[in-house]
Amino acid sequence: MTTLRIEGLSKLFGTFKALDDVSLEIPNGKFVCLLGPSGCGKTTLLRVIAGLETPSAGRVFVGGADQTLVPTHKRGMGMVFQSLALFPHLDVADNITYPLAIRGVDKATRRARAEELLDLVRLPGLGARRVHQLSGGQRQRVAIARGLSINPQVFLLDEPLSALDASLREHMQIELRQIQQRLGVTTVVVTHDQKEALTMADLVIVMKDGVIQQAGAPMEIYHNPANAFVAGFIGTTNLLPCEIKAGAISVLGHSLAVADGDRIAVSRGPASLSVRPEHVLLGAPEEGLRAEVTFVRDLGESRHVLMRAGDQDITAHLPPGGALLVAPGDTVGVNFRPGERVVVQ
Amino acid sequence: MTDTPSQTAAPRWLGLWPAAMLTLFFLVPFGIMLAVSVAHRDVSGFYEWGFEWGSYARFLSVFFAKVMAVSLSVSLAAAAICVLLGFPFTVFLSAMGHTAQTRILVVLLSVLALSEVIIGFSLSTLLSQTAGIGNLFHWLGLIPEPRAYTPSLFALIAGLCYIGFPFAVLVLYPPISRLDPELIEAARVMGASGTRAFFGVIIPNLRGAIVGAFILVFVFTLGSYLLPQLLGRSEHWTLSVHITDQAIYQSNLPFAAAMSVFLMLVALALVGLASLAGRERGAA
Numbered sequence: 001m002t003t004l005r006i007e008g009l010s011k012l013f014g015t016f017k018a019l020d021d022v023s024l025e026i027p028n029g030k031f032v033c034l035l036g037p038s039g040c041g042k043t044t045l046l047r048v049i050a051g052l053e054t055p056s057a058g059r060v061f062v063g064g065a066d067q068t069l070v071p072t073h074k075r076g077m078g079m080v081f082q083s084l085a086l087f088p089h090l091d092v093a094d095n096i097t098y099p100l101a102i103r104g105v106d107k108a109t110r111r112a113r114a115e116e117l118l119d120l121v122r123l124p125g126l127g128a129r130r131v132h133q134l135s136g137g138q139r140q141r142v143a144i145a146r147g148l149s150i151n152p153q154v155f156l157l158d159e160p161l162s163a164l165d166a167s168l169r170e171h172m173q174i175e176l177r178q179i180q181q182r183l184g185v186t187t188v189v190v191t192h193d194q195k196e197a198l199t200m201a202d203l204v205i206v207m208k209d210g211v212i213q214q215a216g217a218p219m220e221i222y223h224n225p226a227n228a229f230v231a232g233f234i235g236t237t238n239l240l241p242c243e244i245k246a247g248a249i250s251v252l253g254h255s256l257a258v259a260d261g262d263r264i265a266v267s268r269g270p271a272s273l274s275v276r277p278e279h280v281l282l283g284a285p286e287e288g289l290r291a292e293v294t295f296v297r298d299l300g301e302s303r304h305v306l307m308r309a310g311d312q313d314i315t316a317h318l319p320p321g322g323a324l325l326v327a328p329g330d331t332v333g334v335n336f337r338p339g340e341r342v343v344v345q
Numbered sequence: 346m347t348d349t350p351s352q353t354a355a356p357r358w359l360g361l362w363p364a365a366m367l368t369l370f371f372l373v374p375f376g377i378m379l380a381v382s383v384a385h386r387d388v389s390g391f392y393e394w395g396f397e398w399g400s401y402a403r404f405l406s407v408f409f410a411k412v413m414a415v416s417l418s419v420s421l422a423a424a425a426i427c428v429l430l431g432f433p434f435t436v437f438l439s440a441m442g443h444t445a446q447t448r449i450l451v452v453l454l455s456v457l458a459l460s461e462v463i464i465g466f467s468l469s470t471l472l473s474q475t476a477g478i479g480n481l482f483h484w485l486g487l488i489p490e491p492r493a494y495t496p497s498l499f500a501l502i503a504g505l506c507y508i509g510f511p512f513a514v515l516v517l518y519p520p521i522s523r524l525d526p527e528l529i530e531a532a533r534v535m536g537a538s539g540t541r542a543f544f545g546v547i548i549p550n551l552r553g554a555i556v557g558a559f560i561l562v563f564v565f566t567l568g569s570y571l572l573p574q575l576l577g578r579s580e581h582w583t584l585s586v587h588i589t590d591q592a593i594y595q596s597n598l599p600f601a602a603a604m605s606v607f608l609m610l611v612a613l614a615l616v617g618l619a620s621l622a623g624r625e626r627g628a629a
Contacts, residue, residue: 050534051534052534072533073536081531082527083525087546098535150535
């Protein structure tokens with residue numbers, strides 16, 4: 001069943017096209033990440049869904065009902081804002097149950113609901129605190145609890161974790177995902193952090209310049225990017241100019257036979273070859289593409305070898321352990337693991 | 346990382362300078378005023394040092410109770426009008442472009458440079474029968490005969506608001522322009538209508554600024570002694586006018602000083618009450 005459907009959505013700010021004919025369907029109970037660099041239209045898309053922006057064209061359906069012209073306060077959505085937007089003049093419990101107070105729910109029910117939600121976000125007993133007495137992570141949890149207090153059909157979050165430090169952010173990603181799975185609420189999160197998207201999402205929607213580049217499961221997008229932008233934006237990759245000639249990949253003057261599992265989206269002509277660093281293999285100079293080692297990073301958990309071949313940089317991630325056989329200045333032969341090569345436009 | 350500059354970069358003795366100036370030009374004259382208020386009036390035109398409650402006793406009459414009530418109501422009304430007009434004005438102002446905001450703020454600041462005398466005489470001309478807006482209304486056919494709108498309570502309040510309005514806006518502007526627009530959006534998404542978000546979220550979050558603007562305009566207009574004489578009838582004369590009258594024309598300095606002390610105490614009490622109300626509701 002589809003909870004959220006978007007049809008041909010466009011949004012113009014003056015002459016700037018923030019959204020350009022965006023269509024998508026989000027099944028019930030899924031966790032969706034809108035991912036892209038700043039200015040790609042992901043926040044605008046979320047705001048149109050929330051009713052905070054009126055689209056220039058297109059329609060928004062929630063649970064089958066057209067919501068395009070329904071004013072924000074009648075949509076019944078839950079939302080977490082980038083600044084969190086907690087109310088400084090209310091205590092934590094009143095913040096969480098503000099949507100219920102607006103709907104005329106009595107005080108005892110509100111108090112019980114606040115307790116329940118505080119337990120859910122693991123802040124039991126903090127209902128009487130003021131917002132300014134909470135830490136960044138606690139405020140985050142309060143904002144999530146407030147967004148969920150009316151059991152919304154759709155839960156929207158706009159870069160909710162961007163204000164937290166790296167380790168807390170990772171922790172909250174996992175927690176947010178667990179809360180979402182427990183409640184089964186359809187959730188849309190805007191993020192520019194691809195790791196965040198891969199950690200949390202059932203469905204990742206990659207956007208650029210107001211256009212959806214690719215929508216799919218995280219690993220599908222990771223392993224089978226639709227174009228060079230997606231390949232470069234999700235995870236780290238080596239993007240090399242190449243050409244498809246007579247069923248072979250020609251890269252930096254080196255010809256590679258297409259192997260089983262290689263994903264070639266271009267039938268002929270110039271294209272881009274994307275190979276993840278963990279699939280770059282090093283060997284003797286005469287056994288592959290000749291490259292010069294420029295730097296070696298040993299991180300303990302893995303070893304990164306930075307190389308230069310012609311005018312291109314290539315990075316290899318090698319597993320830890322064993323003696324490292326290369327040093328800066330060495331010439332090596334680079335191979336790309338057969339079956340892990342992706343050629344995109 | 347750069348080192349943050351030390352909080353006590355200025356030597357401490359530098360603070361003695363403003364302290365000395367405050368003592369010399371504020372506390373000492375205030376002390377003199379207190380002493381004069383209990384001094385004995387010399388009918389020949391001055392006073393003899395002494396200690397008597399006579400001036401205070403004279404103040405406790407029905408007449409001066411009325412004057413006090415007029416002073417407070419006029420200032421409270423002016424403060425209320427300034428805040429009521431200034432608040433929406435500032436909300437719209439902070440939503441404008443940067444250049445427009447700067448220009449409007451400069452115009453408002455330049456109003457502050459006008460003296461009370463100029464404002465008073467300009468308004469009394471503008472509202473007069475011979476050269477005022479009454480002629481314009483007559484010419485437009487709105488009224489049968491040109492008429493004067495001054496002296497009147499309306500003219501007085503208009504003058505006080507003209508002075509108080511820029512102060513109200515300048516106090517309200519920083520917190521309003523800093524208010525996170527996502528607060529309002531959050532309230533809207535959570536189901537609050539525009540009106541409800543305004544009264545439930547914007548007003549409570551700006552209560553401090555609103556109370557501050559109110560107090561500032563109130564205290565400022567309370568001390569006005571020219572406008573009530575220029576624009577008001579004698580029944581609108583405020584305590585400040587009577588203080589001037591006693592001090593300068595009746596040569597009764599002890600009585601003028603006693604009234605000043607009284608006015609100050611009442612003003613302080615009201616300011617205290619207002620800020621207390623602002624704070625308590627904020628913590629509820």
